[in-house]
Structures are given as C-alpha cells and as structure tokens.
Amino acid sequence: MLEQTASEDQVVGALLSLSRAFVGLAARSLADLDEDVTLPQYRTLVVLVSRGPQRIVDLAQELTVTSSTATRMCNRLVRKGLVARQERPDDRRAAWVTLTAAGRDLVGEVMRRRRESLAGLVGELAMTRPLAFAATLNALVEAAGEIPDAQWWQRWETAVD
Amino acid sequence: MLEQTASEDQVVGALLSLSRAFVGLAARSLADLDEDVTLPQYRTLVVLVSRGPQRIVDLAQELTVTSSTATRMCNRLVRKGLVARQERPDDRRAAWVTLTAAGRDLVGEVMRRRRESLAGLVGELAMTRPLAFAATLNALVEAAGEIPDAQWWQRWETAVD
DNA sequence: CAAGATTAATGCAGTAGTGCATGGTTTGTT
DNA sequence: AACAAACCATGCACTACTGCATTAATCTTG
Numbered sequence: 001m002l003e004q005t006a007s008e009d010q011v012v013g014a015l016l017s018l019s020r021a022f023v024g025l026a027a028r029s030l031a032d033l034d035e036d037v038t039l040p041q042y043r044t045l046v047v048l049v050s051r052g053p054q055r056i057v058d059l060a061q062e063l064t065v066t067s068s069t070a071t072r073m074c075n076r077l078v079r080k081g082l083v084a085r086q087e088r089p090d091d092r093r094a095a096w097v098t099l100t101a102a103g104r105d106l107v108g109e110v111m112r113r114r115r116e117s118l119a120g121l122v123g124e125l126a127m128t129r130p131l132a133f134a135a136t137l138n139a140l141v142e143a144a145g146e147i148p149d150a151q152w153w154q155r156w157e158t159a160v161d
Numbered sequence: 162m163l164e165q166t167a168s169e170d171q172v173v174g175a176l177l178s179l180s181r182a183f184v185g186l187a188a189r190s191l192a193d194l195d196e197d198v199t200l201p202q203y204r205t206l207v208v209l210v211s212r213g214p215q216r217i218v219d220l221a222q223e224l225t226v227t228s229s230t231a232t233r234m235c236n237r238l239v240r241k242g243l244v245a246r247q248e249r250p251d252d253r254r255a256a257w258v259t260l261t262a263a264g265r266d267l268v269g270e271v272m273r274r275r276r277e278s279l280a281g282l283v284g285e286l287a288m289t290r291p292l293a294f295a296a297t298l299n300a301l302v303e304a305a306g307e308i309p310d311a312q313w314w315q316r317w318e319t320a321v322d
Numbered sequence: 323c324a325a326g327a328t329t330a331a332t333g334c335a336g337t338a339g340t341g342c343a344t345g346g347t348t349t350g351t352t
Numbered sequence: 353a354a355c356a357a358a359c360c361a362t363g364c365a366c367t368a369c370t371g372c373a374t375t376a377a378t379c380t381t382g
Contacts, residue, residue, distance in 0.1 A: 216359080216360090217359075217360060217361090218358085218359065218360085228359075228360070228361090229360085229361075229362080231360095232360065232361060232362085233361090233362095236361095252358090252359085254358065254359040254360070255358090255359060255360080256359085256360065256361095
C-alpha cells in the first residue's frame with residue numbers, strides 16, 4: 001500500500017457519513033409520504049418510470065423476482081391505483097403494466113422532496129463556490145460509473161413537462 | 162429567488178445521482194452477504210452496535226415499533242445467532258439484548274464492504290487532489306448536520322480492535 | 323395444423339413484520 | 353402489605369413478499 005492511505009481514509013470516511021445521510025434521506029422521503037407504499041412497491045414504480053410500460057416478465061427480470069411475485073406486486077399496486085394493466089393487440093398473452101397518473105405523481109413527489117432536501121442541505125455551500133463543488137461531485141458520480149440510468153430522474157422531469 | 166439556481170441545480174442533480182449510487186451500494190453491501198438478514202433486522206443490529214446492549218423497550222423506541230414487534234425481532238435474530246438475551250440482576254423484568262460475536266462480525270463485514278466499495282470508487286480521484294476533495298465532502302457532511310452518530314462506524318472499529 | 327414455447331395468473335405454502343390486547347413477573351410507591 | 357407501574361412474552365389477526373408447481377391462453381415454428 002502507498003502512503004496516501006491517511007487522506008484516502010478521510011475521503012472514504014466522509015463518503016461513508018455522506019452515504020448514511022443520503023440513505024436516511026432517501027428512506028424518509030418515501031416514508032414521510034402518507035401513501036402506504038412499501039419499498040419493493042416503490043422500486044417497481046421506479047422501474048416503470050425509468051423504463052416505461054413493461055410486461056410482467058420484464059418487470060420480474062428487472063426486479064429479480066419470479067413472475068408470480070411480479071404479478072402479485074402489480075395486483076397490489078393496481079389495488080392502490082398506482083399502476084394499471086393494459087392489454088395490447090399484438091400479443092394477447094402479455095399484460096402491459098403502466099403507471100397511472102397517481103403512480104407518476106407519487107414517484108414525482110418523492111423525487112421532489114428528495115431534491116428539496118438536498119437543495120436545502122447544500123444551500124449556502126453551493127452559494128459560495130458552486131461550480132467547483134458541482135464539478136467535484138460530478139467527477140465522483142462519473143467515477144461511480146455503473147449507474148445505468150444516472151439521468152432517469154431527468155427523463156422523468158421532461159416527461160412530466 | 163436569485164440567479165444561482167442554474168448552478169445549484171447542477172449541484173443538486175449531482176447529489177441526486179450520487180445518492181442513488183450510494184443507496185444502491187448500501188443495499189448491495191448487505192444483499193451480497195450470503196447471510197439471510199433483512200433490512201429491519203440489520204437496522205436492529207446497527208442500533209445495538211451504536212447504542213450498545215438495549216432493553217426491548219429501548220430497542221422498540223429506537224426502531225419506532227411496538228415492544229411486541231421488538232420482542233419477535235429479537236427472537237428471529239436470536240434464532241440466527243446474531244444477538245443474545247441476557248438477564249441482569251438489578252432488574253429482573255428487563256431482558257438485555259446484546260450482540261453476539263457473529264452479530265458484530267456481520268455488521269462489521271457490511272461496513273468493511275461498504276468502505277471497500279467507496280475506496281475503490283474514489284481511487285484515483287483521491288489520488289490526484291485528496292485533501293481538497295476530502296474537505297469538500299466533509300463540508301457537505303457537516304452541512305447535512307443531523308446525522309446523530311456520524312462516527313458510529315468509527316466507534317465500532319475501535320471497539321473491535 | 324400440431325407441437326412446443328411464451329406469458330400470465332393462481333393455488334399452495336412459508337417467512338417477515340406489524341399492532342392490539344392480555345397475562346405474568348418484577349419493581350416501585352404508598 | 354397492597355396497589356400501581358414497568359417490562360416482557362404470547363395469542364390473535366392481518367398484510368407484504370416470496371417461490372414452486374400448475375393451469376390456461378396465446379403465439380411461434382416446423
């Protein structure tokens with residue numbers, strides 16, 4: 001190992017704290033919503049927001065569950081009015097699961113609150129040296145790589161406009 | 162509002178992506194462990210790591226569940242060998258829940274993996290300008306404030322040594 | 323068209339998590 | 353000593369999540 005370990009540890013330590021803060025924030029932005037949506041359910045909604053209408057099998061694949069689980073997950077979300085099944089003519093076996101307006105709104109609201117919290121959190125920090133700050137963070141995000149859909153929330157925003 | 166909104170949005174956007182990356186990383190660092198521990202169970206273990214041995218009521222309070230739920234949560238964790246009940250002489254009503262070595266190790270392993278992922282993620286970035294980077298992040302962590310126990314993992318590390 | 327593959331739903335079965343109400347033990351307070 | 357309070361466990365009831373095996377409908381392909 002090299003001698004950078006000391007400062008590297010500082011960085012990693014800071015990131016760990018940051019990670020904890022973020023995870024808590026993300027959890028709260030969902031829990032504070034009075035809607036009674038579980039985490040697996042929310043994940044399902046997010047898949048639909050980012051990937052668009054999906055068949056049950058695709059949904060199951062994306063969530064790494066069996067299709068029977070996906071089927072029943074959709075039942076619950078349908079019961080809550082957050083998604084809808086839609087038959088399509090070209091393949092009458094497949095059931096296309098789509099978001100309802102309520103489902104879109106819910107994910108949007110969670111995202112909005114998340115952005116709000118983060119914005120408040122950053123606040124003055126961004127005021128003082130915003131660009132360097134953004135650059136640092138973006139470099140980090142890029143380093144994180146493997147975020148398959150780093151812009152998915154952006155896509156959602158444009159879709160809502 | 163001021164005209165900084167554009168750059169602020171960049172910052173918030175970067176943070177959102179970062180948050181997603183972190184949440185995913187945190188989830189994976191638990192899921193990749195072959196141990197069959199659920200999120201609520203892990204939360205319980207974390208409370209015990211950070212707060213030390215707890216009575217059922219305190220645990221329930223901390224997790225914001227009823228004590229019956231806490232009781233049964235402990236049953237499950239006892240069955241998995243991750244915590245143990247310990248009667249104490251000074252109050253024979255109370256059952257003190259303590260971590261076993263296996264429980265400590267599990268939390269430690271999750272933390273280790275998390276640190277490892279983050280370290281790998283930062284890597285070269287920290288190499289080039291480590292101190293400025295750490296400073297930025299620490300400022301952000303400080304801004305996040307309200308992390309009640311930002312150093313809890315540190316405490317754990319020293320406790321293990 | 324017939325055989326096989328794909329897709330979704332359902333019955334069955336199990337664990338996890340949750341709260342409410344109840345009972346039992348122990349402690350604390352008159 | 354009697355009564356109240358604290359603490360835990362348990363019975364009961366319910367929802368969510370999960371997979372496996374099966375069935376039914378619908379393509380697809382030979």
